[in-house]
Amino acid sequence: xxxxxxxxxxxxxxxxxxxxxxxxxxxxxxxxxxxxxxxxxxxxxxxxxxxxxxxxxxxxxxxxxxxxxxxxxxxxxxxxxxxxxxxxxxxxxxxxxxxxxxxxxxxxxxxxxxxxxxxxxxxxxxxxxxxxxxxxxxxxxxxxxxxxxxxxxxxxxxxxxxxxxxxxxxxxxxxxxxxxxxxxxxxxxxxxxxxxxxxxxxxxxxxxxxxxxxxxxxxxxxxxxxxxxxxxxxxxxxxxxxxxxxxxxxxxxxxxxxxxxxxxxxxxxxxxxxxxxxxxxxxx
Amino acid sequence: xxxxxxxxxxxxxxxxxxxxxxxxxxxxxxxxxxxxxxxxxxxxxxxxxxxxxxxxxxxxxxxxxxxxxxxxxxxxxxxxxxxxxxxxxxxxxxxxxxxxxxxxxxxxxxxxxxxxxxxxxxxxxxxxxxxxxxxxxxxxxxxxxxxxxxxxxxxxxxxxxxxxxxxxxxxxxxxxxxxxxxxxxxxxxxxxxxxxxxxxxxxxxxxxxxxxxxxxxxxxxxxxxxxxxxxxxxxxxxxxxxxxxxxxxxxxxxxxxxxxxxxxxxxxxxxxxxxxxxxxxxxxxxxxxxxxxxxxxxxxxxxxxxxxxxxxxxxxxxxxxxxxxxxxxxxxxxxxxxxxxxxxxxxxxxxxxxxxxxxxxxxxxxxxxxxxxxxxxxxxxxxxxxxxxxxxxxxxxxxxxxxxxxxxxxxxxxxxxxxxxxxxxxxxxxxxxxxxxxxxxxxxxxxxxxxxxxxxxxxxxxxxxxxxxxxxxxxxxxxxxxxxxxxxxxxxxxxxxxxxxxxxxxxxxxxx
Ligand SMILES: Nc1ncnc2c1ncn2[C@@H]1O[C@H](COP(=O)(O)OP(=O)(O)OP(=O)(O)O)[C@@H](O)[C@H]1O
Ligand SMILES: [Mg+2]
Numbered sequence: 001x002x003x004x005x006x007x008x009x010x011x012x013x014x015x016x017x018x019x020x021x022x023x024x025x026x027x028x029x030x031x032x033x034x035x036x037x038x039x040x041x042x043x044x045x046x047x048x049x050x051x052x053x054x055x056x057x058x059x060x061x062x063x064x065x066x067x068x069x070x071x072x073x074x075x076x077x078x079x080x081x082x083x084x085x086x087x088x089x090x091x092x093x094x095x096x097x098x099x100x101x102x103x104x105x106x107x108x109x110x111x112x113x114x115x116x117x118x119x120x121x122x123x124x125x126x127x128x129x130x131x132x133x134x135x136x137x138x139x140x141x142x143x144x145x146x147x148x149x150x151x152x153x154x155x156x157x158x159x160x161x162x163x164x165x166x167x168x169x170x171x172x173x174x175x176x177x178x179x180x181x182x183x184x185x186x187x188x189x190x191x192x193x194x195x196x197x198x199x200x201x202x203x204x205x206x207x208x209x210x211x212x213x214x215x216x217x218x219x220x221x222x223x224x225x226x227x228x229x230x231x232x233x234x235x236x237x238x239x240x241x242x243x244x245x246x247x248x249x250x251x252x253x254x255x256x257x258x259x260x261x262x263x264x265x266x267x268x269x270x271x272x273x274x275x276x277x278x279x280x281x282x283x284x
Numbered sequence: 285x286x287x288x289x290x291x292x293x294x295x296x297x298x299x300x301x302x303x304x305x306x307x308x309x310x311x312x313x314x315x316x317x318x319x320x321x322x323x324x325x326x327x328x329x330x331x332x333x334x335x336x337x338x339x340x341x342x343x344x345x346x347x348x349x350x351x352x353x354x355x356x357x358x359x360x361x362x363x364x365x366x367x368x369x370x371x372x373x374x375x376x377x378x379x380x381x382x383x384x385x386x387x388x389x390x391x392x393x394x395x396x397x398x399x400x401x402x403x404x405x406x407x408x409x410x411x412x413x414x415x416x417x418x419x420x421x422x423x424x425x426x427x428x429x430x431x432x433x434x435x436x437x438x439x440x441x442x443x444x445x446x447x448x449x450x451x452x453x454x455x456x457x458x459x460x461x462x463x464x465x466x467x468x469x470x471x472x473x474x475x476x477x478x479x480x481x482x483x484x485x486x487x488x489x490x491x492x493x494x495x496x497x498x499x500x501x502x503x504x505x506x507x508x509x510x511x512x513x514x515x516x517x518x519x520x521x522x523x524x525x526x527x528x529x530x531x532x533x534x535x536x537x538x539x540x541x542x543x544x545x546x547x548x549x550x551x552x553x554x555x556x557x558x559x560x561x562x563x564x565x566x567x568x569x570x571x572x573x574x575x576x577x578x579x580x581x582x583x584x585x586x587x588x589x590x591x592x593x594x595x596x597x598x599x600x601x602x603x604x605x606x607x608x609x610x611x612x613x614x615x616x617x618x619x620x621x622x623x624x625x626x627x628x629x630x631x632x633x634x635x636x637x638x639x640x641x642x643x644x645x646x647x648x649x650x651x652x653x654x655x656x657x658x659x660x661x662x663x664x665x666x667x668x669x670x671x672x673x674x675x676x677x678x679x680x681x682x683x684x685x686x687x688x689x690x691x692x693x694x695x696x697x698x699x700x701x702x703x704x705x706x707x708x709x710x711x712x713x714x715x716x717x718x719x720x721x722x723x724x725x726x727x728x729x730x731x732x733x734x735x736x737x738x739x740x741x742x743x744x745x746x747x748x749x750x751x752x753x754x755x756x757x758x759x760x761x762x763x764x765x766x767x768x769x770x771x772x773x774x775x776x777x778x779x780x781x782x783x784x785x786x787x788x789x790x791x792x793x794x795x796x
Binding site: 161276 | 340342361362363365366367372374377378379380381382383387388391392393394396399400401403442446
């Protein structure tokens, strides 16, 4: 295997992580727990299938994924911010809802319980989402550190009360962050569908949680989180390539990315300091 | 200076506000003339903070009418209040610790350039404002790294940056050292001179007498009197606040017993600083049973680090801390507590309380292992403990299950003190013990500290207030530049003498 091939493979595997982690970092910095990434991704993956199917082109897939993601983000914002439901409960509820809803819609739209028919997609590096993922990290860093919205997001996630006393509309800032987060994570899911030219049931397979681990490992900083995504993706690439060689029992090889995730996060959490108001909405 | 015929800058009539079972404000009227410094006085829990929060749009009110500059603004939002030039400096800091000073100041009103934040402009604005007002803070520093005095200045800058013409200050001097207070007065007088209306809450009656034009007194949610400052005295004011006569004469009560053994001993203690390599640079000190030893000094001379080292929150570089003859350098804070060290921390929100927890739970924090067995808490014992503490310290409202967040500032402070003085201790470290408590409660807390001393406990008092140090202490040590530049018996001290040492002018005399 060539080094170039290894890096290429890593980048392709990292793309959905990069999107989801960017969304996760944004929402968590605003103080909203991002357990929903998995649901956003799966919803986005399905939205991409529908979009590409109805529109008859891969670009419609991107739009479809984005739309579903923004919608789900809005739903999470409505539940946890507008109506003050516990963010973790609302997040888990959305994850479950999406699993059920995509299964149901799969049946309705494509009359199948396992997968969609073959749809339009992008082949390998022709996928614009790969290149967008690379641009995403610096853009997110600029958004958080150099824009008005970013400053407000950081303030709201640390000390919502202080932000409120300055007239910052705390709930609105959080809602915006969550909706954008939904859109970003959904694009990660859409990538999967468009890469495989097909939606399969529960195809995100826990990637949203790995992305959340990357956010925590990256101490809620876009750049570090992106590095963590690449690291996890590299481990997965290694796993795939090792598996082909059959040097080590396949069961152990498959474990590599997950073990790495656990070790990384376990090591990171002792030092990591989450946004101070994470999960604690502003009492009105 | 005040023209009673002019439209008041602020007029609140018949304001009422209820929190669940507590009627925080009832039938309150307040009228402040433009360009006046107006004080709002009253006991802890009287409703002062609540009334101010209603005025600045942070809380709504159930009843009543608010006018600002003649316009009815009842029920407005914080954003509208700010836009109309009403700004509030809150009793507890409202700063985002992970942002810089400049970012905190411009938050909500950020300068933009090409659609991006213009942080250079923010810094320049803050520096300009510092120059104008004489409030000095490093604009690029993270707020987490500031001293409390600096943080307080940032709070005021925040409000001024928004062009406030009506400035509400809720106990702004509670955390300031005397020179900083003098600075603040200068700033407020300048502001008044330029037409700003100032509404000030404070428990320090001498401040009220010195600075204000008029005083509104609150008692149990009602406004009970409006006084013209030049025509009143601290005694009249205190009586209006409490509803009975108060003896304001503070005397230094000499210790009754004799000095006992050394219970807390520091030997050549060196401690790293928050911002500097060494904040405590070789301190040796003996504190004996049956004495109150006051540590005076301008904030930032090592007080915070000394307190942290003593209580086990910061490792020492070298030297020795012994409690009852035993070296405690390596003990955890909890083990130190069990060994007889009690600690009233200087910042009740950062170190003293868990705001979401109930009064009862906060009253056993750090001692919870003594309330229960086999890893289970004994709820009944905790509640009984809480009932006793609430009664003994007159904590209001007397509800053990109320979250501490809902208590007024002074009552929160009482919870901390009640907890720390209820445990079995031989040394009490009291840092700013009367911060934010009313005149009656100050007297009460001072009495309790003296009683502890007379019962053979040692008290190490750290206070920014010289008056408090002089009133309580039997001996006084002055901390300057991380060293004890003087350790003097109380009788050899006066404000002037201590002031000299505190500013580094006095020479080292007697060692510990
Ligand atoms: N958010 C809240 N929820 C419930 N009760 C509250 C809340 N805020 C204030 N209170 C209650 O209202 C009363 C008035 O409180 P307030 O903070 O206005 O007092 P204060 O005059 O500022 O006292 P202090 O001098 O101690 O700061 C107190 O009994 C307090 O417990
Ligand atoms: Mg108050």
